Amino acid sequence: xxxxxxxxxxxxxxxxxxxxxxxxxxxxxxxxxxxxxxxxxxxxxxxxxxxxxxxxxxxxxxxxxxxxxxxxxxxxxxxxxxxxxxxxxxxxxxxxxxxxxxxxxxxxxxxxxxxxxxxxxxxx
Amino acid sequence: xxxxxxxxxxxxxxxxxxxxxxxxxxxxxxxxxxxxxxxxxxxxxxxxxxxxxxxxxxxxxxxxxxxxxxxxxxxxxxxxxxxxxxxxxxxxxxxxxxxxxxxxxxxxxxxxxxxxxxxxxxxxxxxxxxxxxxxxxxxxxxxxxxxxxxxxxxxxxxxxxxxxxxxxxxxxxxxxxxxxxxxxxxxxxxxxxxxxxxxxxxxxxxxxxxxxxxxxxxxxxxxxxxxxxxxxxxxxxxxxxxxxxxxxxxxxxxxxxxxxxxxxxxxxxxxxxxxxxxxxxxxxxxxxxxxxxxxxxxxxxxxxxxxxx
Numbered sequence: 029x030x031x032x033x034x035x036x037x038x039x040x041x042x043x044x045x046x047x048x049x050x051x052x053x054x055x056x057x058x059x060x061x062x063x064x065x066x067x068x069x070x071x072x073x074x075x076x077x078x079x080x081x082x083x084x085x086x087x088x089x090x091x092x093x094x095x096x097x098x099x100x101x102x103x104x105x106x107x108x109x110x111x112x113x114x115x116x117x118x119x120x121x122x123x124x125x126x127x128x129x130x131x132x133x134x135x136x137x138x139x140x141x142x143x144x145x146x147x148x149x150x151x152x
Numbered sequence: 153x154x155x156x157x158x159x160x161x162x163x164x165x166x167x168x169x170x171x172x173x174x175x176x177x178x179x180x181x182x183x184x185x186x187x188x189x190x191x192x193x194x195x196x197x198x199x200x201x202x203x204x205x206x207x208x209x210x211x212x213x214x215x216x217x218x219x220x221x222x223x224x225x226x227x228x229x230x231x232x233x234x235x236x237x238x239x240x241x242x243x244x245x246x247x248x249x250x251x252x253x254x255x256x257x258x259x260x261x262x263x264x265x266x267x268x269x270x271x272x273x274x275x276x277x278x279x280x281x282x283x284x285x286x287x288x289x290x291x292x293x294x295x296x297x298x299x300x301x302x303x304x305x306x307x308x309x310x311x312x313x314x315x316x317x318x319x320x321x322x323x324x325x326x327x328x329x330x331x332x333x334x335x336x337x338x339x340x341x342x343x344x345x346x347x348x349x350x351x352x353x354x355x356x357x358x359x360x361x362x363x364x365x366x367x368x369x370x371x372x373x374x375x376x377x378x379x380x381x382x383x384x385x386x387x388x389x390x391x392x393x394x395x396x397x398x399x400x401x402x403x404x405x406x407x408x409x410x411x412x413x414x415x416x417x418x419x420x421x422x423x424x425x426x427x428x429x430x431x432x433x434x435x436x437x438x439x440x441x442x443x444x445x446x447x448x449x450x451x452x453x454x455x456x457x458x459x460x461x
Contacts, residue, residue, distance in 0.1 A: 040277030041318070044299070047276035048314045052306040067311045087276045103283060131289075131383040131405055141406045142380045145413065 039078075042070070046078045047087065047101065056091060056098035154229050154237075156447065157204055159440030160197035161343075163433055167194055168348035170430035175352055177427035180359035181327070187353045188332045190434040194349075195342035197441035199248075202241040204448045209238020211452065222455040252341040259337075270298045278322070281306070287385040289317055297325035308385035313378035316369055320378075323364035329357040355404045362408055376412035379405060 049065045050057060057065065059076045066075070079099050082088045090097040134142075167190070175183045210216050211226045212234060228234045270280050270292055280292070280300045287305040292298040299321040306314060324330070336353035339346045362379070366372040383405045 038277075041322075042277070044277035044279035044318060045311075045315065047279050047281065048301070048306050048318070049311065051281050051303050052309075052311075052314070054307070065311060068315075082276055085276070101281065131379060134383055134405055138406050139384065142384055142409060145406070145409050146377060146380050146384075148413075 039081075042074070042078050043082060046075065047082065050088060050099060050101050056093065056100040058093055058096055058098050062099070154205075154208065154234065154444070154448075156440050156444035157201040159444070160194070160201040160437045163437040163440075164194045164198060164343045164345040164349075166433050167191070167345055167430065168352070170433055171349045171352040174427045174430045175356050175359070177424065180356050180363055183427075184329075184332055184353065184356040184360050186431060187349065187356055188335050190430050191339035191346055191349050191353060192335055193434045193438055195339035195346055197437045198343045199245070200441050200445055202245050204445050205234075205237050205241035206245065208448060209235055209242070211455070212238070217455075220452065220456070222452070223457040224455045226455045227451055248341050252338065255337065255341065259334075266292055266300070267294050270294075270300065278325075279318070287382060289321060289382070291321040291324035291329070293325055293328070293330040297322075299325075305382060305385070309378060309381060312369075312374055313381060316365060316371075316375045316378035317382065319365035319368040320361045320375065323361040323368070324357070327360065327364070329361065332357055351404075355407065358404065358408055359411060362412055366412060372412045376409045379412075380409050 045066060045068075046062055049062050053061075053065060059072060059079055062079065063070060063072050063075045079088065079090075079097075083090055083099065087102055088099045089102050090099045092098075171187050171190070174186055177183075178186065208226070208228055211220050211222060212228065212231065217225070278297055278299050280298045282288075282300060282302045284302040285304050286302060287308050289299070289301040289305045292300050299318060301317070301321075305317070309317060332353060336350040340350040362375055366375045369375065
C-alpha cells in the first residue's frame with residue numbers, strides 16, 4: 029500500500045480504520061501509536077486530523093499523555109444501545125436473510141480444514 | 153392437461169444440484185444474479201401451479217360452480233386425483249404463507265431495531281462497533297450503509313485483516329446483496345427444495361463480496377486468511393446462537409477460503425453450457441406452469457359456455 033493510495037481513500041473509511049485500531053488496542057493510543065498500529069502509509073498529520081475529528085464527534089475520548097493526547101473509544105449509553113441491538117439481532121437465528129454475516133457457523137471438520145489452510149499459508 | 157401443473161412442483165427438486173454447478177462454473181457476481189432470478193421464477197411457477205390446483209378443486213364443488221358462472225361441469229382428470237390434489241395444494245399454500253409472514257415480520261422487526269440503534273450512534277465513518285465477547289461482523293444496509301463489528305472480532309484480526317473485513321462488508325452494502333438474500337428467503341418459503349438453493353445464493357453473495365474485497369485490497373490471500381481467522385475465532389468462543397444441524401458436506405467458510413487461495417480458474421467456454429442447465433430447468437418450469445394455467449383458463453371458459461371445446 030502506498031501513501032498516495034491511502035491518502036486518497038474516502039474520509040469515512042479512514043475514520044473506520046482508526047476507530048477499529050483504537051477498539052482493537054483496548055488501551056489509549058497516541059496518534060503515533062495509531063499510525064504504527066494501522067501499518068499503512070498514512071501520514072502522522074492525517075492520523076491526528078482523523079482523531080481530532082472523531083473526538084469532536086464524541087466517538088473517542090482523550091487524555092493527556094506527555095506532550096500530546098492518547099485516544100480511546102467512548103463507552104457510554106450509546107454503547108449500551110448498540111449492545112441491545114446486537115442482542116435483538118442475535119435472537120433471530122435466521123437473521124442472515126437481510127444481514128450478510130462475515131463468517132457463518134462452522135460445520136464439524138471445518139475447523140481442522142481451516143487450520144490446515146492457514147498453516148499452508150505460513151509455510152509459503 | 154392438469155398434469156402440466158405438476159411440472160413446476162417437481163422441477164425445483166433439480167434446482168439445488170444445478171445451482172451448485174452454476175456457482176462453481178460462473179463468476180460469483182454473475183452466478184448470484186442467475187441463481188436469484190431462477191429461484192424467484194421457480195418459486196413463482198410453483199405458487200401459480202398450486203393456486204390453479206386450488207381453483208380447480210373449488211370449481212369442482214357443486215356449491216361453488218355457480219359462483220364461477222359455470223354452466224357445464226369443469227372438464228378435469230378424475231376427481232380422485234383433482235380433489236385430493238386441491239386439498240393438499242390448499243394446505244401447502246396456507247402453510248407457506250404463514251411461515252413467510254412470520255419470517256418477514258421477525259426480519260423486519262430485527263432490522264428496524266438495528267437501524268434505529270445504529271442511526272442513534274455517532275458514526276466513525278460507516279463503522280458501528282459493538283462491545284461484545286463474541287466475534288461477529290455483518291453489513292447493515294440502509295441509509296447510510298453501516299458495518300457492524302464486535303470488539304472481539306476486531307481484536308482477533310490484524311490491521312490488514314480488519315481492512316479486508318471492512319472491504320468485504322462494504323462490498324455487500326454497495327452491491328445491495330440484502331435484496332438477493334431477501335429474494336432467496338422468499339423463494340425458500342415457496343418450495344422445500346428451494347431452501348437448498350437459498351443456501352447456495354447466500355454462498356454466492358459471500359463469494360461475490362470476497363472477490364470484490366480481494367480486488368479492493370489487491371490481495372486474495374489476505375481476504376482468505378482474514379475469513380479463516382475470523383471463523384476460527386468465532387468457533388473457539390462458546391456461542392449464544394443455537395447450533396444448526398451439522399451438515400455432511402464441507403461448510404461455506406472453507407469453500408470460500410479455498411476459492412480465494414486457488415489460482416483464478418480459467419472459465420472455459422466448454423464448461424459454460426452445463427452452468428446454464430439451471431436456466432433451462434427454470435424456463436421449462438415457467439413454460440409448463442404457464443401452459444397449465446392457460447389450459448385451466450380455457451377449460452373454465454368452456455365450462456362457462458363461452459367457448460366450444
